[in-house]
Amino acid sequence: MxxxxxxxxxxxxxxxxxxxxxxxxxxxxxxxxxGSWLITRKLVSDTKISKWQHVLEIVVLxxxxxxxxxxxxxxxxYLPFVGTLFLFIATSTLLSLVPGVLPxxxxxxxxxxxxxxxxxAVPLFGIQRQGAAGYLRQYMQPSAFMLPFNVIGELSRTLxxxxxxxxxxxxxxxxxxxxxxxxxxxxxxxxxxxxxxxGIIQAYIFAILAMVYIASATQAHQRNQNTxxxxxx
Amino acid sequence: MQIDWFTFAAQVVNFLVLVWLMKRFLYxxxxxxxxxxxxxxxxxIESAVAREQAAEASRKSFEDQQAAMEHLRESMRAEAARDxxxxxxxxxxxLRTEVSQTRTAWQATIAREQGQFLRDLRERxxxxxxxxxxxxxxxxAECNLEGQVIQAFLSHLDxxxxxxxxxxSSTQENSHLVVRTAFPLSAEATQRTTDALTSRLxxxxxxxxxxxxxxxxxxxxxxxxxxxxxxxQYLSSLEQSVMSALHQPSxxxxxxxxxxx
Numbered sequence: 001m002x003x004x005x006x007x008x009x010x011x012x013x014x015x016x017x018x019x020x021x022x023x024x025x026x027x028x029x030x031x032x033x034x035g036s037w038l039i040t041r042k043l044v045s046d047t048k049i050s051k052w053q054h055v056l057e058i059v060v061l062x063x064x065x066x067x068x069x070x071x072x073x074x075x076x077x078y079l080p081f082v083g084t085l086f087l088f089i090a091t092s093t094l095l096s097l098v099p100g101v102l103p104x105x106x107x108x109x110x111x112x113x114x115x116x117x118x119x120x121a122v123p124l125f126g127i128q129r130q131g132a133a134g135y136l137r138q139y140m141q142p143s144a145f146m147l148p149f150n151v152i153g154e155l156s157r158t159l160x161x162x163x164x165x166x167x168x169x170x171x172x173x174x175x176x177x178x179x180x181x182x183x184x185x186x187x188x189x190x191x192x193x194x195x196x197x198x199g200i201i202q203a204y205i206f207a208i209l210a211m212v213y214i215a216s217a218t219q220a221h222q223r224n225q226n227t228x229x230x231x232x233x
Numbered sequence: 234m235q236i237d238w239f240t241f242a243a244q245v246v247n248f249l250v251l252v253w254l255m256k257r258f259l260y261x262x263x264x265x266x267x268x269x270x271x272x273x274x275x276x277x278i279e280s281a282v283a284r285e286q287a288a289e290a291s292r293k294s295f296e297d298q299q300a301a302m303e304h305l306r307e308s309m310r311a312e313a314a315r316d317x318x319x320x321x322x323x324x325x326x327x328l329r330t331e332v333s334q335t336r337t338a339w340q341a342t343i344a345r346e347q348g349q350f351l352r353d354l355r356e357r358x359x360x361x362x363x364x365x366x367x368x369x370x371x372x373x374a375e376c377n378l379e380g381q382v383i384q385a386f387l388s389h390l391d392x393x394x395x396x397x398x399x400x401x402s403s404t405q406e407n408s409h410l411v412v413r414t415a416f417p418l419s420a421e422a423t424q425r426t427t428d429a430l431t432s433r434l435x436x437x438x439x440x441x442x443x444x445x446x447x448x449x450x451x452x453x454x455x456x457x458x459x460x461x462x463x464x465x466q467y468l469s470s471l472e473q474s475v476m477s478a479l480h481q482p483s484x485x486x487x488x489x490x491x492x493x494x
Contacts, residue, residue, distance in 0.1 A: 006237040022243045029247060033254045040262035045269035053266070060263045079264075080256040088251060104244070109237045113244035 004170070005102040006109050021107040028091050028104065059087075063207075070208060071215035077128075078214060081121055085114060086207035089165070093199025096169075096176075097192060103199075106169040108162070115162035118210045119154070126217030135217065161209060168202045382414075383422045386451045386462050387429045393460045394433060409438040411454040415447040 005020035012018070039052045049057070063083045067075035092103040104110045126135040139150040176195055180188045410430060412418075418426065418441055427439055434455070444452065453460040 006240050016239070019237070019240060021237075021240050022247070025244060025247050029251050029254070032251065033258055036255065036259035040258055040266075043262050043266040045266050045273055047270065047274070053263075056259065056263055057267060060260060061267070080252050080260055083260065084248070084252045084255045087255065088248065107237075107240065107244075108235070109240035110244045112236055113241045114248060116241070117245060117248055 004107050004109075005104060006107045008102075020102065021104045021110055024092075024095070024101065025104045025110070028088065028095065032087060032091060066208065067211055070211045071219070073215070073218065078125070078211060081117075082207050082211045082214070085118075085210055086203050089114075089203035089206055090200055093169070093196060093203060096195060096199065103169055105165060105199075108166045108170075111166040111169070112162040114165070114206070115158045118161060118213060119158040121210070122154075122213045122217050125214045129218040138217070157213065161206065165202055165206050168198055380419075380422060382451055382462075383418070383426060386453075387426065389462060390429060390433065390453075390460075393462075409440060410434065411440045411442060413442045413444040413447060413452040413454070415443070415445055415450055417443050 005024060008020035009017045010020055010023050036056070039050075039056055042050070043053060044050075060079075060083070063086060064075045064079055067078050067082055071078065089105055092105040095101055096103045096106075105114075123135060126138070129135075139147050139154075141150075176188055176191050179191050412426060412430075423441060426441075430439065430453075431437070447461075450462055452462075
């Protein structure tokens with residue numbers, strides 16, 4: 001029983017073996033980009049808009065609002081990164097409904113890659129927001145002795161982020177496959193629907209957690225600024 | 234459960250590329266369209282608010298103008314009513330005055346015409362009566378009154394001469410005498426008159442003339458003096474009496490009554 005699409009090698013390009021994870025990811029990317037292009041190429045700013053444009057606007061505005069609620073900041077700089085995380089994971093989850101196709105998010109490599117992206121993005125946004133010194137100073141709060149623990153916490157939460165998504169995606173696919181062997185009728189369909197629900201929830205959780213991490217890195221600077229202003233008064 | 238590091242790296246790259254592509258094809262256009270639509274809606278709202286404010290201002294202005302027009306109309310109506318009433322009272326007063334003047338003039342004209350008519354009637358009647366009397370007396374004088382008239386004249390001659398003192402003055406003058414009568418004298422009457430005058434005034438030259446205007450009378454001219462006797466004086470007195478008698482009741486009867494106006 002294949003648990004990860006990484007193990008399915010579809011084509012060899014010299015020394016590079018392209019597995020199903022990469023190919024399916026490309027397919028998902030192609031689907032998302034072409035779909036977006038098809039819809040957004042005929043965008044109108046009038047009050048009468050197409051239903052697909054309406055759907056996309058709802059999705060984008062919904063994500064924007066969620067980011068604003070979590071970070072209490074302008075969602076503009078974070079929307080492409082966090083929104084793409086959510087859309088990619090949600091699209092991968094939807095892909096799991098296709099029989100015989102494993103979502104790339106059921107690959108630990110993919111989830112680790114996404115978590116690594118978050119791991120890198122958090123300090124980048126933090127440094128962009130408050131500078132390198134200001135960001136790094138957070139690791140020594142409330143004292144320098146906390147530096148190792150802060151670093152471990154940073155790494156562990158990244159690990160948790162990757163494993164959580166992987167586990168949920170993989171388990172959903174595995175449970176569906178096992179039930180398919182035991183009870184071939186009806187129950188797998190229900191489990192697929194549960195899997196779809198948990199997949200959407202996991203996409204939401206992953207994106208929200210990423211945003212929380214980014215917001216914690218940027219809001220610390222904001223709190224410091226507010227404290228300085230209060231002291232100045 | 235293991236990590237394929239090539240896949241890991243490929244997925245990182247894939248994800249970063251996907252982020253860029255989605256920003257390029259999804260978030261950018263969608264957010265730009267939303268912002269543009271929001272701007273359009275905001276502009277429409279602002280335009281609608283501006284138009285609403287303008288409409289409200291126009292409505293208020295119109296209502297103010299309407300109220301002013303109503304007030305002006307009411308004042309003009311009241312002024313017109315006052316003017317009309319004043320004009321009516323003035324015209325009524327003018328008409329009353331005019332009617333009063335017309336009635337007074339009319340009544341005066343009526344009274345004058347009535348008085349004139351009655352006066353003419355009375356005068357004509359009196360003259361006619363007197364004319365008839367004259368004709369009657371003239372006819373009587375021609376028949377048998379001639380002698381009576383001469384007799385009456387001669388009988389009054391001494392009295393007339395004494396009253397006028399003509400006897401003394403006539404004796405000093407050598408003037409001739411003229412006897413005028415309304416009718417030709419008969420020979421007997423001429424002789425009797427000549428005798429009477431000669432006996433009183435002496436022998437003088439006498440001349441007899443006929444004067445029809447001396448109605449039933451006789452006239453003696455002695456130099457600058459004239460002695461006359463006829464009934465014309467009686468008739469004139471009678472006419473005056475009749476006229477005064479007739480004027481008395483007419484003045485009372487046709488005088489305008491001021492209370493009746």
